[in-house]
Amino acid sequence: MYTAQQLERARTLAYKHSGITLGANKDVMIANRLDKLKRDVGHDDIDAVLSAIEHGRHIETFISSFTTNKTNFFREEFHFDDLKNRVFHEAIEKGGEFKIYCSASSTGEEPYSILMTMEQAKEEYSRPMLNYSLLATDIDLDVLKHASNGVYEWNKNAEDFPDWIKPANYFKRRPHPSRDGDYLIKVKETLSRRVRFNQHNLMAESYPFKNEGFDVVFCRNVLIYFSQADQNAILKKLFRTLRMGGTLYLGHSESPLELSPYVERYGQNIFVKVKELP
Ligand SMILES: C[S@@+](CC[C@H](N)C(=O)[O-])C[C@H]1O[C@@H](n2cnc3c(N)ncnc32)[C@H](O)[C@@H]1O
Incomplete structure (x- = not known):
């Protein structure tokens, strides 16, 4: 678990570097992001990691840990x-x-x-x-x-394409390296x-x-x-x-x-x- 002070330092840094505003109800989310940050930086001492960021290091890693990247093809079609x-x-x-x-x-x-x-x-x-x-x-x-x-997993995304799009026109397909029956799709150069x-x-x-x-x-x-x-x-x-x-x-x-x-x-x-x- 993290102390209130550590959570607050993370909030301040998130706002400073991305504008992302994390309210008081986001403590669990911040804690999960700090876990990820420690893994990505490869250091288990969160105070040391936060100090490094406060001194201008690992900024891109910090930003990647704190952004929410959820998206999908043809979201809000x-x-x-x-x-x-x-x-x-x-x-x-x-x-x-x-x-x-x-x-x-x-x-x-x-x-x-x-x-x-x-x-x-x-x-x-x-x-x-x-x-x-x-x-x-x-x-x-x-x-x-x-x-x-531009590489995506076919099975994860197949349902997202509307009827009027033929994915084969826009993606090349190759077998998934580790999952039988699945494919990776790569955006064609034309796109x-x-x-x-x-x-x-x-x-x-x-x-x-x-x-x-x-x-x-x-x-x-x-x-x-x-x-x-x-x-x-x-x-x-x-x-x-x-x-x-x-x-x-x-x-x-x-x-x-x-x-x-x-x-x-x-x-x-x-x-x-x-x-x-x-
Ligand atoms: C939830 S995703 C939405 C993606 C897509 N627009 C969609 O609707 O599916 C939010 C994206 O905003 C980006 N983001 C967050 N803060 C940002 C900032 N200050 N400037 C630019 N992009 C930012 C994140 O990295 C993330 O990829």
Whole structure:
């Protein structure tokens, strides 16, 4: 078990390095994360580990231990339906490059779902030459590495693909090295060449891509880890990267908060920018 002081040091570090706010009801979770941290750092003395982090060492390991990376392919599928059936037509009308930003991409299932949706839409609407790109960022280097490798377990994910997606079009398959009857699937190059993975902390003072003018921004199931004040600050910074008329997708229990006067709601947690922030 950990002392109240050790838990508090972990809370302070989590906020400092990621903005993640861990309430008083999260002691068990913090304890589990500290167990993982000790294993990953390879040191059993938690005070020594916390001191090292306070002095600037093992920061990436600490961040990886404290982030929650739960995700899956086509999570909240209605957002991908909207991307294919409404937003894609804007891409056709607009011409030029269509730019999408996925701001908490975790192990890659969400950005690859976006890419599969765009590829499927290109086929459905006979627009093979449509030009689009995706920037995917996360704070956690471990998940970014997993995402760039693009390798997943088939049995774990098979149920997540909607009827209108044929995984064989987008993944190569090979037998699982240690589980009979299972496969590993790897994203094909036709898909992976469309995405750039970068590390980015949503709490950063300014965003390096703020003049990008994204057509679509995904920010799903990450705001919930921040305080309301920080959620507002992040939403405003993200909003400035979105072009007028662009679409913002939020997670199922997230809301646009102070952005409300500047957006129009198009469906479940789908918001279109109708006004610039002052
Ligand atoms: C629960 S996952 C959600 C993944 C995906 N967006 C989805 O909806 O399935 C939350 C992700 O947010 C990332 N994250 C947490 N704090 C962050 C921060 N300050 N900046 C950027 N990403 C952060 C975590 O590393 C994690 O991969």
